[in-house]
Amino acid sequence: MRFMIMVRATGASEAQTRPGAGVEAKVMAEMAAYHEALAKAGVLLDANGLKPSAHGWRVRYSNGKRTVIDGPFAETKELIAGYTMIQVRSREEAMEWARRFPAPFGEMEEGTIEVREVFELEDFEPGTAGAATHEHERQTIRS
Amino acid sequence: MKTMETTNATHRAIEAVWRIEAARVVAHAARLVRDIGVAEELAQDALVAALEHWPCEGVPDNPGAWLMATVKHRALDKLRLDALHARKHEAIGRDLDALEAHITPDFVDGLDAARADDIGDDLLRLVFTACHPVLSTDARVALTLRLLGGLTTHEIARAFLVSEPTIAQRIVRAKRTLSAAKVPFEVPRADERATRLASVLEVIYLIFNEGYAATAGDDWMRPALCDEALRLGRILAELAKEESEVHGLVALMELQASRLHARTDANGRPVLLADQDRSRWDPLLIRRGLAALERAESLGGTLGPYALQAALAACHARAHSAAETDWAQIVALYDALAQVAPSPVVELNRAVAVGMAFGPEAGFAVVEQLSGEPSLARYHWLPSVRGDLLAKLGRHEAARAEFERAAAMTQNGRERELLLERARQMSEASAGGG
Numbered sequence: 001m002r003f004m005i006m007v008r009a010t011g012a013s014e015a016q017t018r019p020g021a022g023v024e025a026k027v028m029a030e031m032a033a034y035h036e037a038l039a040k041a042g043v044l045l046d047a048n049g050l051k052p053s054a055h056g057w058r059v060r061y062s063n064g065k066r067t068v069i070d071g072p073f074a075e076t077k078e079l080i081a082g083y084t085m086i087q088v089r090s091r092e093e094a095m096e097w098a099r100r101f102p103a104p105f106g107e108m109e110e111g112t113i114e115v116r117e118v119f120e121l122e123d124f125e126p127g128t129a130g131a132a133t134h135e136h137e138r139q140t141i142r143s
Numbered sequence: 144m145k146t147m148e149t150t151n152a153t154h155r156a157i158e159a160v161w162r163i164e165a166a167r168v169v170a171h172a173a174r175l176v177r178d179i180g181v182a183e184e185l186a187q188d189a190l191v192a193a194l195e196h197w198p199c200e201g202v203p204d205n206p207g208a209w210l211m212a213t214v215k216h217r218a219l220d221k222l223r224l225d226a227l228h229a230r231k232h233e234a235i236g237r238d239l240d241a242l243e244a245h246i247t248p249d250f251v252d253g254l255d256a257a258r259a260d261d262i263g264d265d266l267l268r269l270v271f272t273a274c275h276p277v278l279s280t281d282a283r284v285a286l287t288l289r290l291l292g293g294l295t296t297h298e299i300a301r302a303f304l305v306s307e308p309t310i311a312q313r314i315v316r317a318k319r320t321l322s323a324a325k326v327p328f329e330v331p332r333a334d335e336r337a338t339r340l341a342s343v344l345e346v347i348y349l350i351f352n353e354g355y356a357a358t359a360g361d362d363w364m365r366p367a368l369c370d371e372a373l374r375l376g377r378i379l380a381e382l383a384k385e386e387s388e389v390h391g392l393v394a395l396m397e398l399q400a401s402r403l404h405a406r407t408d409a410n411g412r413p414v415l416l417a418d419q420d421r422s423r424w425d426p427l428l429i430r431r432g433l434a435a436l437e438r439a440e441s442l443g444g445t446l447g448p449y450a451l452q453a454a455l456a457a458c459h460a461r462a463h464s465a466a467e468t469d470w471a472q473i474v475a476l477y478d479a480l481a482q483v484a485p486s487p488v489v490e491l492n493r494a495v496a497v498g499m500a501f502g503p504e505a506g507f508a509v510v511e512q513l514s515g516e517p518s519l520a521r522y523h524w525l526p527s528v529r530g531d532l533l534a535k536l537g538r539h540e541a542a543r544a545e546f547e548r549a550a551a552m553t554q555n556g557r558e559r560e561l562l563l564e565r566a567r568q569m570s571e572a573s574a575g576g577g
Contacts, residue, residue: 043374090159
């Protein structure tokens with residue numbers, strides 16, 4: 001099972017000019033240590049920080065038309081500042097790793113992470129082994 | 144009712160923590176008591192303590208540290224008792240050495256440095272001990288999944304389609320064998336490191352293949368073995384960063400796993416590499432596989448068998464379609480593989496590659512040299528490859544006979560269907576004036 005841990009943006013993360021700018025060295029060290037622990041546990045698949053939305057753009061689809069809108073975007077809390085993809089054996093394991101995620105902008109600063117389960121290819125094929133897989137898995141974890 | 148649910152949730156949380164921490168807890172205990180059987184019992188005691196305390200007190204902020212501290216206390220208690228016992232019996236030895244380890248914390252490290260150990264990591268010691276060549280392959284696999292994967296006996300039994308008591312006994316015997324052989328809990332010295340590492344890699348790849356061969360299986364636990372092997376490989380790659388073959392094996396597994404979803408069709412029938420829908424290959428795993436292969440190559444020296452097989456898998460991964468495959472490069476890699484790990488199976492694969500790169504006639508010439516090979520006498524891929532090359536040469540009747548021969552030899556029902564289907568196609572082709 002794969003999960004994506006997403007760090008929501010903040011005003012400060014949207015204003016940064018280089019990775020970790022404005023974030024205490026302590027937080028950066030905690031982040032590095034956390035990701036090293038993920039790697040050592042063999043569960044880290046991928047992790048990246050994203051540049052502020054000022055470097056990005058959106059394409060909006062509406063009524064058969066496409067409009068490109070350049071960043072930055074105002075609704076900071078809806079933006080993603082970085083992500084970490086992990087592969088674990090159960091939902092609970094993902095939850096435990098998420099619980100250990102460092103406060104992304106410092107212990108006393110506001111911050112939010114969001115964890116989402118990734119669709120697997122089996123999920124697109126109802127009735128095949130995939131659906132059964134998850135059911136079995138749940139039962140085994142309980143037993 | 145609510146309390147029941149909360150308790151269940153806590154139990155599942157504890158189980159998750161245990162899955163994350165088990166190997167490290169066992170390894171830490173084993174460093175102190177120098178016996179992985181005893182270490183596992185102590186680790187289980189620590190788990191039981193967690194199951195007693197956490198549901199009422201809540202899961203601690205740092206559950207790993209809690210478990211480590213608990214297992215350490217249990218280990219020291221045991222060592223004190225054993226030392227008392229030893230003093231009574233004037234039997235001084237390993238246990239006292241171990242006792243000294245907690246009186247002088249650096250003693251163990253000092254001891255190992257004196258033995259010219261390269262790495263002092265507990266986990267790495269656990270890997271090497273669980274995969275010690277004194278154990279049978281079956282025992283190594285079971286012990287590795289138990290101690291490093293944190294799998295239950297029940298799960299291992301399900302994955303390998305054997306009974307739970309069989310696995311339980313296999314693990315008990317393995318621990319006893321290690322104790323009886325006085326296998327030290329340490330990383331092997333440089334002179335035996337290569338062979339010991341080969342033993343570890345073999346175990347991980349065996350676990351992977353057990354899952355890979357069964358991806359169409361009905362029981363999720365078998366395919367889950369692929370994930371488990373990958374996880375073990377990734378852990379090992381962090382522990383032994385300087386070992387090219389470790390990265391080679393990880394690369395091989397990542398690349399093979401990237402094709403998991405394309406290997407069977409909607410009905411669970413195997414799909415050959417050339418016919419696979421490459422959009423179903425997992426790009427993230429391909430990227431990870433190529434990165435691991437790069438690490439293996441960057442460490443220098445001659446590439447080992449795992450890295451070479453990974454390089455072969457990478458050739459396929461890089462091709463956007465079967466037609467774009469760099470077969471000449473694949474032939475070159477099989478040539479290299481035949482140098483470091485010669486085998487008739489490698490030769491057979493080389494024949495396929497030669498056929499693709501330089502035409503069916505050239506490929507058939509390589510295959511012909513294998514016809515008398517006793518180790519391939521019962522190997523269905525030999526007639527299957529012959530059939531394929533003959534078909535390409537337009538010799539439909541001879542090809543049909545080979546496919547039928549292969550179908551009669553395979554143990555896999557779905558593979559048999561595929562081969563009989565090809566045999567039928569050959570009959571039609573020859574009846575149609577071929």
